[in-house]
Amino acid sequence: MELTKRILSFLKPDLVDKILNESTIKEFPKGTEILREEQYISVVPIVLNGLVKVYSRFDEKELLLYYIEPSQSCVMTFYAALKNTPSKVIATTEEDSKILLIPIKYLPKWLKEYPDFNELFYNQYNLRYSELIDTIGHLLLDKMDKRLFDHLKKKSALNNNSLIKMSHSQIANELGTVREVVTRVLKKLETEGKLFQSKDGIEIIGEW
DSSP: OHHHHTTTTTTTHHHHHHHHHHHHEEEOOOOOOOOTTTOOOOOEEEEEEOOOEEEETTTTTTEEEEOOOOOOOOOHHHHHHTTOOOEEEEEESSSSSSEEEEEEGHHHEEEOOOOHHHHHHHHOOOOHHHHHHHHHHHHHHHHHHEEEEHHHHHHHHHOOOOOEEHHHHHHHHHHHSSSHHHHHHHHHHHHHEEEEEEETTTOSSSSS
């Protein structure tokens, strides 16, 4: 409870009390799909602990959109909830995660009565927009070896673990490419001394 209050400390105390009274806190094991495509939204999440991956699927290929870290929410879920439209994304826990689930029926009233509540979602829109610009920049300017290296470095930081336990197929899905390309580029990066591969996973050992 103290963790939740600390994360929501930018809100007025009476709104925090309302959120805690009307919301639920639920723990999800790693690998749990907490939102699927075409699902109508009943709650808006705020991650308290753990990590959630948000992605879309095109022609049976996954495209990573963003990660939801502790104290963050999901702008796609928020938008779909307010507009009462089905979800266009999928959300899966990357780690064991504890998530605050706010019922959407309270959102319009709270957003109107407490303007500072909007700050959470405005900040998320700004964050995701900045990430989108960075992603477009990578796609336009960087070769696959740089994109792959940066992606693995980010994964290591997000998971707070120097060892990245992902298959080549999983990495390919997140980068919107195919496994054969990832395997070839990983071998190139390993030869250049930028990473090391073992049966336990992939470890970043150099700099770009």
